[in-house]
Amino acid sequence: MSSQPTERTRTFDRLAANLGRVGGVLGLVAGIVEVTAGSSIRPWIGNKNDPTRLGIVTVVLAAIALASAGALAASDRSLRPSRRLGIVAGMLLPALVCFTTVGRLWYVPGALLVAAGVLAASGLRGELRGIAREIDHDATRILAITLAVIYLALGLTAFGSTGLIGVVGALVVAGLLVVRPRVDTPVTVALLLTATVPFAVTTWWSIVTPILAVLIVIIGSAAVTCVRTPGAAVEAQRSRAPRARTGVGAESVLRGGLGATETHHAALGTREMGKPK
Amino acid sequence: MIHHDDEPANAGTEETMSRRNFLRRAGLGLGAVAVLGSGVLSYRAYDQGVLATGEGPAYAPWSDWRDGGGMRQLIGAATLAPSPHNAQAWLFGLHARHIDVFADLARTTGAIDPFLRELHVGLGAAIENLVLEARSLGLVPDVELVPFGSRSNHVARVVLTPGTRRPSDLRAQIPRRHTNRYAYVVDKDVPTAALARMGELVDPTVPEVSIVWVDRARQRAELGELLVDATEAIVADEAQSASDYRWFRQSWDEIQRRRDGITVDAAGVSDLTSSLAKILPAQSQRATGESWLTSTRDKHTRTAAAYGIVVARDATDVRQQLEGGRLLQRIHLWTTGQDLALHHMNQITERADREIQLGSAPRFGDAFTRFVPSGWQPLCTFRCGFPTEQPKLSPRRAVEEVIAR
Numbered sequence: 005m006s007s008q009p010t011e012r013t014r015t016f017d018r019l020a021a022n023l024g025r026v027g028g029v030l031g032l033v034a035g036i037v038e039v040t041a042g043s044s045i046r047p048w049i050g051n052k053n054d055p056t057r058l059g060i061v062t063v064v065l066a067a068i069a070l071a072s073a074g075a076l077a078a079s080d081r082s083l084r085p086s087r088r089l090g091i092v093a094g095m096l097l098p099a100l101v102c103f104t105t106v107g108r109l110w111y112v113p114g115a116l117l118v119a120a121g122v123l124a125a126s127g128l129r130g131e132l133r134g135i136a137r138e139i140d141h142d143a144t145r146i147l148a149i150t151l152a153v154i155y156l157a158l159g160l161t162a163f164g165s166t167g168l169i170g171v172v173g174a175l176v177v178a179g180l181l182v183v184r185p186r187v188d189t190p191v192t193v194a195l196l197l198t199a200t201v202p203f204a205v206t207t208w209w210s211i212v213t214p215i216l217a218v219l220i221v222i223i224g225s226a227a228v229t230c231v232r233t234p235g236a237a238v239e240a241q242r243s244r245a246p247r248a249r250t251g252v253g254a255e256s257v258l259r260g261g262l263g264a265t266e267t268h269h270a271a272l273g274t275r276e277m278g279k280p281k
Numbered sequence: 282m283i284h285h286d287d288e289p290a291n292a293g294t295e296e297t298m299s300r301r302n303f304l305r306r307a308g309l310g311l312g313a314v315a316v317l318g319s320g321v322l323s324y325r326a327y328d329q330g331v332l333a334t335g336e337g338p339a340y341a342p343w344s345d346w347r348d349g350g351g352m353r354q355l356i357g358a359a360t361l362a363p364s365p366h367n368a369q370a371w372l373f374g375l376h377a378r379h380i381d382v383f384a385d386l387a388r389t390t391g392a393i394d395p396f397l398r399e400l401h402v403g404l405g406a407a408i409e410n411l412v413l414e415a416r417s418l419g420l421v422p423d424v425e426l427v428p429f430g431s432r433s434n435h436v437a438r439v440v441l442t443p444g445t446r447r448p449s450d451l452r453a454q455i456p457r458r459h460t461n462r463y464a465y466v467v468d469k470d471v472p473t474a475a476l477a478r479m480g481e482l483v484d485p486t487v488p489e490v491s492i493v494w495v496d497r498a499r500q501r502a503e504l505g506e507l508l509v510d511a512t513e514a515i516v517a518d519e520a521q522s523a524s525d526y527r528w529f530r531q532s533w534d535e536i537q538r539r540r541d542g543i544t545v546d547a548a549g550v551s552d553l554t555s556s557l558a559k560i561l562p563a564q565s566q567r568a569t570g571e572s573w574l575t576s577t578r579d580k581h582t583r584t585a586a587a588y589g590i591v592v593a594r595d596a597t598d599v600r601q602q603l604e605g606g607r608l609l610q611r612i613h614l615w616t617t618g619q620d621l622a623l624h625h626m627n628q629i630t631e632r633a634d635r636e637i638q639l640g641s642a643p644r645f646g647d648a649f650t651r652f653v654p655s656g657w658q659p660l661c662t663f664r665c666g667f668p669t670e671q672p673k674l675s676p677r678r679a680v681e682e683v684i685a686r
Contacts, residue, residue: 054337054537147312154323162332209552211560212326216319223312 013127017076017083020123024073024095027116031066031102034109035059050107058105061160065098065105069117076124085131086138088124096121145181148227151220152177158213159203170203170213177220184228192228196221322560329559330533339540339676343456349680352380352441356680358414358455362610363625364403366390366528367675369541371407372685382408382437383685388541391524393515393631395638401599402591402661404436405606406613413452413614415441431599454617459674461622462549462576465584465666471496475619476587482611489594490604490660492612495652496587504652505582508662511628511645512577516570521635523566525573531563536676546673549576549624581624586666588626596630596658605660613663622668627661 037045042055052058072094079087099117102110128135139146152174159170176199180192187195204217326332335343346357356373359382364370370388374381384397384404394400408424415422421444428438476494483491495504515521530542545558558564564572591609593601609625616623633646649659 143309144312147309147316150316151319154320157327158323158332161327161330163336167332207332210326210331210556211553212319212323212331216323219312219315219319223316226308 016123016126017079020095020120021073021077023116023123024076024120025070027095027099027113027120028066028070028073030116031069031098031110031113032063034102034106034113035062035064035066037109038062038106048108050104052105052107057160062102062106062110065102066113069095069098073120083127084138085128085134086142088127088131089135092121092125092128095124144223145227148181148220148224149178151216151223152181155200155203155213155216155220158210158216162203162207166203166206169206173199173203177224181224181227189225189229193221193225196224196228325560326556328533330536331556331559333533334546334555335674337537338679339537340674342677342679343674346456346680353680354418355380355411355414355420355441356683358452359407359411360677360680360683361455361458362403362406362410363458363460363613364406365394365399365625365627366525367542367547368400368403368528369678369683370400371404371683373683374685378442379438379440380411381435381685382411382439384434384436385683386434390528392518392520392635392638393524394634396597396634398596398602398630398634399627399661401436401602402606402609405603405608406610407606408437408439408603409607409610410455411439412607413449413455415439416447416449417452419444419446426600426603436599436603450618451611451614454614458613458617459672460547460624461668461670461672462547462581462624463622463668463670463672464549464580465586465622465664466669467584469586469667471587471621471665471667475621479589479612479615482615483608484604487604487608489598489601490608491592491657492608493590493592493653493657494587495590500652501585501588504588505585507645507648508582508626508628509574509578511632512574514632514645515628515635516574518635521631522570526566526569529564529569530676531558533559540676540678540682542676544673544676547675549580549670549672577626577628581626581664584666584669585664588662588664590653590662591660592653592657593660594657596660602660609661609663616665620668621665622672623663623665625661625663629662630659633659 036059038049038052038055039059042049042052042059046052046055049055049058072091075087075094076083076091079091083091095117099114099121103114155177156171156174159167159172159174161167162170177196180195180199185192200217200220204213207213330337342357342360346361347354348357352375356375359371359373360369368388368390370385372383372385374383382404384400389397389400412422412424420441423440423442425438425440427433427436429435473496476496480492480494495501515525528542530536530539530544536542536544545555548555550558589612591605593605595601596605613623629645629649633643633649636643636646653659
């Protein structure tokens with residue numbers, strides 16, 4: 005949990021949000037220019053072979069940066085470390101990646117977004133432990149989302165209806181991972197299969213899409229369902245437990261985190277280990 | 282809950298938690314490695330255009346070759362012609378009433394084609410496309426070959442005067458024609474009537490050029506063996522092998538930038554093999570040569586339903602080479618319209634020319650003569666048959682890049 009931000013952090017956040025919004029808007033303009041007039045101004049866009057597609061990528065990434073800046077502007081005073089990290093990544097990654105997509109047109113928006121990202125990142129000082137804890141808690145989901153992003157990227161590189169199938173599938177996977185609907189594991193697996201298999205089957209020869217689909221189903225189903233498993237609940241409870249509450253106190257917290265089934269198993273296990281009377 | 286007297290109350294749970302924690306972390310580590318690996322693999326697939334076969338600016342001319350209209354459209358049609366190693370060794374001079382065609386001698390295939398025989402055949406194919414397109418637009422093309430003699434790289438002048446539209450079936454096939462390097466349907470011969478119809482494409486006003494068919498099984502097998510031997514000799518010849526390899530494009534970026542050469546996609550391999558070839562590191566010259574030899578032996582010659590040999594009275598004459606190229610292109614366009622497949626296979630003449638260049642014994646030059654009637658010389662060779670797969674597009678340079686300044 006983050007502490008209350010200092011005045012300096014609040015000032016930096018405001019500045020970062022403003023820079024990010026200006027950079028994001030300029031980035032959108034750069035992307036649109038690349039899509040519409042890129043082939044006529046090749047030196048300005050870094051002599052790209054495929055200005056249309058790279059322009060679309062630029063627009064999408066600039067929109068992500070703009071949304072991140074907007075989220076920073078709209079955030080309350082106590083920004084959770086993981087949320088701040090997400091905002092920083094949402095500005096910095098597009099800022100850096102787009103230096104390779106739209107040439108000189110990105111110099112100004114890229115510089116503004118990098119500055120915004122660095123300013124926003126300054127609020128992360130002293131929060132590394134908290135970030136590490138949150139990342140550890142959500143590691144499976146982060147892995148699965150990473151896979152979904154890769155799947156989305158491959159969908160975007162494929163053409164026509166095949167590419168569309170990939171994009172839609174990746175978005176469905178991402179949606180499942182974000183929303184984490186309270187459904188049974190078989191249903192989750194079925195949903196993930198439905199989202200990933202069509203693109204993987206139509207592009208099976210590419211080797212990468214079938215591999216990704218398998219990984220998404222395995223890691224994705226774990227990510228969607230693990231939050232409801234007793235172990236994860238215990239871990240979650242433990243990570244949330246105040247340090248002072250150790251020993252018996254912590255045990256009671258652990259017990260409190262166990263579901264009925266787990267309590268039953270734990271009791272059985274103890275009973276088996278105990279000496280017969 | 283029942284406790285062992287000596288154990289702390291939560292010892293079992295702690296042990297379970299520790300084991301679970303260990304397993305969880307191990308699983309996460311494996312997952313992270315798998316995600317990282319798949320990320321690297323995906324990037325490589327993206328970088329090599331695995332999912333973008335036939336897309337991008339290098340392939341755009343196949344769909345937008347008519348852009349610009351008028352004379353530019355004629356050049357657009359010409360650039361879709363086949364050429365040795367897809368080197369596209371052509372340049373066009375655009376004028377108000379005529380188009381000049383030049384050989385771009387910076388784009389030869391070196392030791393593969395030491396006397397520019399194939400280069401001129403490719404230019405002849407481009408001229409034929411230009412002529413067919415001109416007629417379909419209502420222009421009457423008057424083709425003058427080698428207007429300044431065979432030593433000049435100015436190989437043709439096509440004067441265009443207004444006339445009536447003469448669209449043809451052949452012209453309609455120009456953007457559909459592709460070299461098919463896949464295996465062909467086995468034991469399905471090209472009908473004799475089709476061979477005869479292709480024979481009718483010989484221009485009666487050019488008696489120095491004709492076509493010879495090798496369609497009987499025994500002859501086919503003999504010619505196939507000779508082709509395999511010639512391929513083996515080319516692969517073993519360092520200079521020829523290097524010249525061949527120079528036009529093999531293995532990087533997606535290079536394909537999109539240079540827009541020429543032979544690509545993995547157009548090599549007639551399965552989609553899976555093609556993906557693997559793109560994702561894995563680029564093949565060496567030796568491996569590429571061996572792969573070509575294997576394909577020639579196990580796929581190309583074994584499944585050829587017929588071989589066609591374009592012959593000339595004097596195969597060293599530039600004019601006849603150009604006319605041979607025009608005939609070859611008409612045949613290729615006709616086969617496209619009949620859903621037949623065609624693949625240029627010039628290994629024997631490449632070796633024969635190399636023997637002359639090196640002054641060595643004419644092994645292949647002599648061996649090839651038995652397939653050709655007396656008084657004729659082989660100019661270029663192809664196999665045809667019924668396709669098992671539709672060929673992929675080959676990269677093409679844009680019209681702006683081939684207009685002489």
